[in-house]
Each structure stands twice: as structure tokens, then as C-alpha cells.
Amino acid sequence: MTADLSRAALETGEVLIVERLGGGLLELVARLPHLAATAMPGSFAQLRCSRSSTPLLRRPFSVAWTQDDNCGFVFEAVGAGTRLLSELQPGDPLDTLGPLGHGFSVVDSGSVVCVSGGLGCAPFPLLINELRRRGVEDILVLNGARTATRLYPAERFARPAVPVVAEATDDGTRGHHGPVTDLLHQAMASHPSALYACGPNAMLGAVMSTLLESGADLPPTLEASLEAPMGCGFGTCLGCALPVRAEDGTSAWRLCCTDGPVMPMRDVDWDGLRALPGADVA
Amino acid sequence: MTENALEGIDLGRGLVLPNAVGLASGTAGYGFELEQLIDIQRLGALYTKGTTMRPREGNPPPRIAETGGGMLNSIGLQNPGVDAVAAAYAPRWSGWAIRVIVNVAGGSVDEYVHCVSVLESVAEVAGIELNISCPNIAQGLDFGRDPALAARLVAAVRAVTERCVIVKLSPNVTDIAAVARAVEDAGADAVSAVNTYIGKKIHRASGRSVLPLGTGGLSGPAIQPLALAAVAAVCDAVHIPVIGVGGIIDAASARDFLIVGACAVQVGTATFINPETALQVLDGLRG
Numbered sequence: 213m214t215a216d217l218s219r220a221a222l223e224t225g226e227v228l229i230v231e232r233l234g235g236g237l238l239e240l241v242a243r244l245p246h247l248a249a250t251a252m253p254g255s256f257a258q259l260r261c262s263r264s265s266t267p268l269l270r271r272p273f274s275v276a277w278t279q280d281d282n283c284g285f286v287f288e289a290v291g292a293g294t295r296l297l298s299e300l301q302p303g304d305p306l307d308t309l310g311p312l313g314h315g316f317s318v319v320d321s322g323s324v325v326c327v328s329g330g331l332g333c334a335p336f337p338l339l340i341n342e343l344r345r346r347g348v349e350d351i352l353v354l355n356g357a358r359t360a361t362r363l364y365p366a367e368r369f370a371r372p373a374v375p376v377v378a379e380a381t382d383d384g385t386r387g388h389h390g391p392v393t394d395l396l397h398q399a400m401a402s403h404p405s406a407l408y409a410c411g412p413n414a415m416l417g418a419v420m421s422t423l424l425e426s427g428a429d430l431p432p433t434l435e436a437s438l439e440a441p442m443g444c445g446f447g448t449c450l451g452c453a454l455p456v457r458a459e460d461g462t463s464a465w466r467l468c469c470t471d472g473p474v475m476p477m478r479d480v481d482w483d484g485l486r487a488l489p490g491a492d493v494a
Numbered sequence: 495m496t497e498n499a500l501e502g503i504d505l506g507r508g509l510v511l512p513n514a515v516g517l518a519s520g521t522a523g524y525g526f527e528l529e530q531l532i533d534i535q536r537l538g539a540l541y542t543k544g545t546t547m548r549p550r551e552g553n554p555p556p557r558i559a560e561t562g563g564g565m566l567n568s569i570g571l572q573n574p575g576v577d578a579v580a581a582a583y584a585p586r587w588s589g590w591a592i593r594v595i596v597n598v599a600g601g602s603v604d605e606y607v608h609c610v611s612v613l614e615s616v617a618e619v620a621g622i623e624l625n626i627s628c629p630n631i632a633q634g635l636d637f638g639r640d641p642a643l644a645a646r647l648v649a650a651v652r653a654v655t656e657r658c659v660i661v662k663l664s665p666n667v668t669d670i671a672a673v674a675r676a677v678e679d680a681g682a683d684a685v686s687a688v689n690t691y692i693g694k695k696i697h698r699a700s701g702r703s704v705l706p707l708g709t710g711g712l713s714g715p716a717i718q719p720l721a722l723a724a725v726a727a728v729c730d731a732v733h734i735p736v737i738g739v740g741g742i743i744d745a746a747s748a749r750d751f752l753i754v755g756a757c758a759v760q761v762g763t764a765t766f767i768n769p770e771t772a773l774q775v776l777d778g779l780r781g
Contacts, residue, residue, distance in 0.1 A: 214526040214527060215527060217530040217531055218530055220530070220531060222769070260767065265563045265714065266563050267560060268560060268714050268715070268767060269560050269766065269767065270766075270767060440556070441555075441557075441558055441559070441560075443558045443565060443567070444521075448523040448528065448765070449520075449521065449567070450523075450552060450572050452555070452557075452558075453555045453557055464551060465552055470527075489700075489702070
């Protein structure tokens, strides 16, 4: 099936600010009227980091939030591309292609749990905004990170009314001392209609394992936003394959960029994903 | 130096490209994504993803790795198989102005012949590009490395098609001109050069290859001077049309290929970064 790219467009926006949130987290805000008007929860945009040919490839980022003509992106300067983005100044042009990708199935009733690990916070403000627009108010965010300074600030998950955010840090500097998956058991007691997760692929696998081991009924909507090194972002290079389970139980590849990045967690081959070497494009 | 024509590129056997700029195999799928992003009908040719006798799932990830001015890929010819292309994809090309040239790959002469035979009755297929040089499958490269093997393959395909047959040459050889001459003598109507260069990248934290199969195909602006030298050698060696491909990012880097004797070009990896590159190349060449 061919991906629907009808909303995607090249757009050169203008950087408004690159804000340092602490712990290395950065929030890039740019004026991008087309992207702001067309991004859906879970959509991503391909940002060009340089006008030269090194680094060559665009980098995919979730559209974290939109407000009027502006879009926010959350990231960390971990490689050549993201380092260049971190150095952008107000007024600099930002070359984007988007919105791209298959986003979240947004429910319109019941309670919702969002599980974020590290930079996995990125798609949730836009998702939560849309959930609220549809009348879903019972939203619990489980936000995990290595340490307190790397937790995306609770008030940024939604404005003006902040959802309930339960925090966990690996080193215990804020919230629960331990992985964010420790918070899942209690969260599932409310029998949420949807659970959405985003974070490193290993963390997403741990979320799925924890849910299965808990014996609780899985939420009807159970989706994760995954990541893979991407070449194009629009389904032609076939570079961003992720393992899924076909209906007959065998493993198959799906593209992160057009079949995902949001995929039903029941479909992902978590053992296969865990076995993959790490990503190399940052 | 004569001025290269940019319109009406005659590749032989009735295949005339509306203009000299095409989308390279493996970077444009079967056209259905890019047609949503750009006006692909303004371009001369779409060279499809490498298509094989049976569907292929492709290689395990990671399949790509970025390098200085380029990227390595090890996709492994993921494609739905020639029957699906003929039955499900080709009808969607009906009415397209851009010429669709199906890139065919295989592990044996019989597999290539089977694919080309299936496509022979498909009206929407304007021509065949023989991929004798995919570096990412077990047997695909041998045909491109050995002039005699390449000639045998081309002759076998020649026997089952009236269509224009373009042979895509591997740069991973000592003497690309020898392979070009061999496929010309065996009945190829045109050649395209070059496919990707074999490359390797080490994951520095682990000391292992980034790509699971060890190596991949290098593309992007980093290879343009290499590709240009190879295309110049091919142009000197054969009398059939030569299509230049490798690292084109703009009209200037495309014009280099026309200057050394290519009659048309393909834009590949640059489309990933900017889907409009091929259109910009076309407009730039027209000046």
C-alpha cells in the first residue's frame, strides 16, 4: 500500500528559538505555517541540518507541539546533525519536509496513559492537545529519564492545564527511583482505553513485556512511536525497516517512516527489535 | 564540444525519453510516493526499484549508514516481485508522461529472463534496466564483474524482449570499459553507469560494521568524481547511449556527465534529501 503523502511538503521556516531545557534537552521552535496546520499527533518532519552535503541526510523529529504558525521539536545534540541544529540562531532558515508518517490513533473517550522515556516525550504535547480537543480529560503521563534534569518539564506536556504527570528517574533524583515501567502497574488499574508509548526501542520493549507480565487486560488502543535510522522519510529508500509479526507469526519488515513511526504494539516483533544493533544516524 | 540535447533522448528500440533527467533505481520506488511530492510527469524517466522474480523481504536493519558526503545502503532488493509489479503497479502507470523503465535484478540468467518475459506483455513498461551490479545480494554482483558473464546474461535477455535494454554497470571492477563493450556486443541498447560503490563503515563504539552484512553500496555526492571518471571511460568505449548516474546533486554536477558524453542522467540519493532535486536539475540544465 502506498503511503499517503498528500499533506507533506517542503517548507523553509524561520527559527524563533533553540531553548536549553537542562540536562541536554533542547526545544527548537520555528515558524512553519504549513507544518503547524497539517501535523497530526505522531507526525514527524525531516529537518535538514546543513546546507552542505555533510551531514547529508535529513533528521526525523516528532512534531512536539503546534501553536498558531509555530512548531516545536524536542531533541538532544548527540551527533553531527543534531549538533548543527542546536547551534541555530533566531532568524535562521529551517528547511523541513513534512508532515510525514503514520501517527497515533487518537481515542475520544475513556482514560489514557502516555508513557515517555527520555526524548520519547516529543510527540506527547501534540497528542494530549488533540485528546483534550476530543473531550478526553483523564490523561496520565508516565515520564521517565536517567536523571531529574533530563525529565521534560511536566508543564510542557500540555497547556494551559497540565495533565497528571508521574515521574521516574533511573538515579532517583526525582520521582520514583527506577525505570518508568515500574509505574505501569498502578496506571493500568484504571483500565485505560488507550496506552501510547514513545522512547528508545528497548524501553518500548520493556513496556510491552511489563504489560504482558502484569496479566492485566491490554488497552484496546496500544501504540508506540518507534525509531530507526532514516534515509528519505517518505517510503522510497526502504532504509528504516523494523521487525513486525505477520499474521501467520513469521517476522516481516515494516518501514518506520510510512508504516510507522506509530505502530500497534501488538504487531511489533519485540524480540527481533531488541536484537538489532543500535542506530547510526543522529 | 557539441551541445547536448536535453529533450527527445533516443535510447533505441523506440524508447525516446521526453527529456534527459530521470530518477535512479532504488531512490524512487515505483513512483507512487514521489508523485505525491513532486510533479514527476515533467521528468524523462523513472527507473524503478530493482525487481526480482519472487518477492524479497530485504536485509535486516540497520540498512543505511551516513558517511562523509554520502550514505551506505544495504537494502537487499526489497521488492514485491515481478508478478505484483506487472499486475498491481503497472496499471497505475497508465497515462503517465514519464517513461517507466523497470529495473530487473536476479541471481541467475533464468531469473532475469523470467522477469523480462513477464514484463514483455505489460504495455506501461517503456524499457528494461538490467541490474547486474547490486552489491547487496549474494549472487548479484558476479554478472557485473565479468564481461563474459555479463554478455551471456544480456544475450539471453535480448532473446526474449523487443524492448530497449539498458544495462546498469557496476563500478566495482578493474575495467568498466571492458564490461561496457561486452554488453554492447551482446545486444544492449544502452548502458547506465554507475551503481553504488562497495563501502564499509565501522561503528566506533563496538568496532563492528554498522551494516550487518559488513558492506553496503555508497552513494551521494561523495561518489560524483568517481562516477564521472567511470562514465567518461564508458563513453569512450561504446557507441550506444550512456546514461550517467552517481552523486548528482544539482544541474552543475549533472552537466559534468553530459560533458563527458552521457546523453541522459539519473538523480538518486539527492532525492532523499530534496525530492525536487531532479526537477531542479532539469530546469537548471535547460538554463
